[in-house]
Amino acid sequence: xxxxxxxxxxxxxxxxxxxxxxxxxxxxxxxxxxxxxxxxxxxxxxxxxxxxxxxxxxxxxxxxxxxxxxxxxxxxxxxxxxxxxxxxxxxxxxxxxxxxxxxxxxxxxxxxxxxxxxxxxxxxxxxxxxxxxxxxxxxxxxxxxxxxxxxxxxxxxxxxxxxxxxxxxxxxxxxxxxxxxxxxxx
Numbered sequence: 001x002x003x004x005x006x007x008x009x010x011x012x013x014x015x016x017x018x019x020x021x022x023x024x025x026x027x028x029x030x031x032x033x034x035x036x037x038x039x040x041x042x043x044x045x046x047x048x049x050x051x052x053x054x055x056x057x058x059x060x061x062x063x064x065x066x067x068x069x070x071x072x073x074x075x076x077x078x079x080x081x082x083x084x085x086x087x088x089x090x091x092x093x094x095x096x097x098x099x100x101x102x103x104x105x106x107x108x109x110x111x112x113x114x115x116x117x118x119x120x121x122x123x124x125x126x127x128x129x130x131x132x133x134x135x136x137x138x139x140x141x142x143x144x145x146x147x148x149x150x151x152x153x154x155x156x157x158x159x160x161x162x163x164x165x166x167x168x169x170x171x172x173x174x175x176x177x178x179x180x181x182x183x184x185x186x
Contacts (some may be wrong), residue, residue: 011088015103018172019084022106025165026077033159045161048113049073080105084172103176107169 025031030042032051043051043062050066050073062070084106087099 012175015172015175016085016088018168018175019081019106021168022084022165022172023081025161025163025168026081027074029161029164030159031161031165033157034155035157036155042159045110045113045165046070046074046077048117052116077109080109087176100176103172103174106165107173110166110169 026045029044031045031048032043034041034043047062047066047070050062050069053069054066084102087102090098
């Protein structure tokens with residue numbers, strides 16, 4: 001067998017396919033969708049940092065003023081995908097050391113992003129207002145915002161990109177953990 005065939009045989013092509021599916025889910029497919037009847041607005045995973053900063057982007061799409069945030073988060077996504085692929089091109093001893101951690105990176109990034117999305121929302125501090133009339137108005141506004149957010153939350157659906165990338169990330173993470181465990185036993 002030639003050296004190039006030996007290198008190809010040592011690569012975990014399932015892990016490479018998982019990283020490809022994650023890239024597809026993050027960059028080509030919608031991760032979140034907002035539906036109002038026939039109207040549908042999709043948001044891809046790499047745009048979610050801009051949506052965290054300006055939640056209206058879920059309804060109207062990410063605006064041009066968020067280009068820096070979108071580009072920065074897209075670069076972070078690409079770095080995570082590159083790191084997840086790193087064990088496939090490293091020598092076996094180095095690949096063993098970084099395999100599990102590298103396989104977990106896409107899943108960790110998605111979990112952190114989901115936690116940030118879940119915890120985000122517009123909140124007004126009614127205690128910041130010194131007089132009772134102002135506090136009452138702020139509480140009224142907070143109640144109205146809460147109702148609007150609840151209505152919007154019912155219209156937001158998880159898109160195909162999220163399903164594809166979560167499933168591929170789970171497979172990649174499990175392969176990394178199992179490969180590390182099998183190598184440590186052997």
